[in-house]
Amino acid sequence: MEVYRKMLLAFDAKQKLKxxxxxxxxxxxxxxxxxxxxxxxxxxxxxxxxxGDGMYKYTVTSFRVFQLDVNPVVSIAVENTDGILKMSAxxxxxxxxxxxxxxxxxxxxxxxxxxxxxEGEALLGVSVSQPPLLKLVPKRILESTGHSVLNGILLGIKxxxxxxxxxxxVNWCDLNQI
Numbered sequence: 001m002e003v004y005r006k007m008l009l010a011f012d013a014k015q016k017l018k019x020x021x022x023x024x025x026x027x028x029x030x031x032x033x034x035x036x037x038x039x040x041x042x043x044x045x046x047x048x049x050x051x052g053d054g055m056y057k058y059t060v061t062s063f064r065v066f067q068l069d070v071n072p073v074v075s076i077a078v079e080n081t082d083g084i085l086k087m088s089a090x091x092x093x094x095x096x097x098x099x100x101x102x103x104x105x106x107x108x109x110x111x112x113x114x115x116x117x118x119e120g121e122a123l124l125g126v127s128v129s130q131p132p133l134l135k136l137v138p139k140r141i142l143e144s145t146g147h148s149v150l151n152g153i154l155l156g157i158k159x160x161x162x163x164x165x166x167x168x169x170v171n172w173c174d175l176n177q178i
Contacts, residue, residue: 008127008128008129008130009126009127009128009129009130009139009142009143009146010125010126010127010143011126011143011144011146011147011150012106012123012124012125012126012147012150013123013124013125013147013151013154014121014122014123014124015121015122015151015155015157015158016119016120016121017118017119017121017122017161017162018116018117019117019118019119019161019166020116020117021116021118021166022117023170023173024169024173024178025113025115027173027178028113028117028118028169029083031113031172032083032084032085032111032112032113033080034172035054035078035080035085036050037168037172038085038111038165038168039056039076039078040168041160041161041165041167041168041169042111042157042160042161042164042165043058043157043160044160047059051075054077054078054079055075055076055078055090056075056076056078057073057075057076058073058075058076059071059072059073060072060073060074060153070094072092072093072094072103072105073092073093073094074089074091074105074107075089075090075091075092076088076089076090076107077089077090083112083113084110084111085110085111085112086108086109086110087107087108087110088107088108088109089105089106089107092104092105094128102127102128102129103126103128104126104127104128105125106123106124106125106127107122107124107125108122108123109121109122109123110122111161118161118165120161122154122158124153124154125150126146130142
């Protein structure tokens with residue numbers, strides 16, 4: 001009797017952010033308390049569904065890996081502790097690679113107002129068994145590709161923070177007549 005063993009793949013990516021803000025930076029920590037607004041500016045608001053009490057469902061931008069469309073959906077918890085906005089993944093599902101029951105996405109991110117502006121760090125990781133559709137692709141190639149995909153996702157979020165979040169902060173300041 002042959003026992004089928006699942007080959008576990010694991011990969012991650014990390015990004016740091018140091019963003020100087022010149023105008024109204026003393027109000028950044030107050031702005032970070034506007035949790036739903038800030039999360040909506042950091043992530044694509046069209047793919048974000050608020051669930052209440054600091055909980056969100058986020059459909060990560062679908063991407064293509066080895067001719068397969070992959071669509072991760074993640075539940076995110078957000079809290080503001082000591083002036084630091086923290087995000088973490090609670091639950092995740094993966095659509096697009098067939099039946100995969102051991103997909104696990106890890107997200108740990110924080111954003112903090114500093115004397116200079118905003119500083120943050122994000123770690124995104126995935127562990128999953130090698131999908132049957134990709135059984136002929138070597139593990140190291142799959143993991144290298146996975147790392148590149150996760151890094152691309154984090155770079156996209158970083159770019160959005162650098163542009164959209166700052167734009168939203170300026171709008172928030174104008175709205176509050178700061």
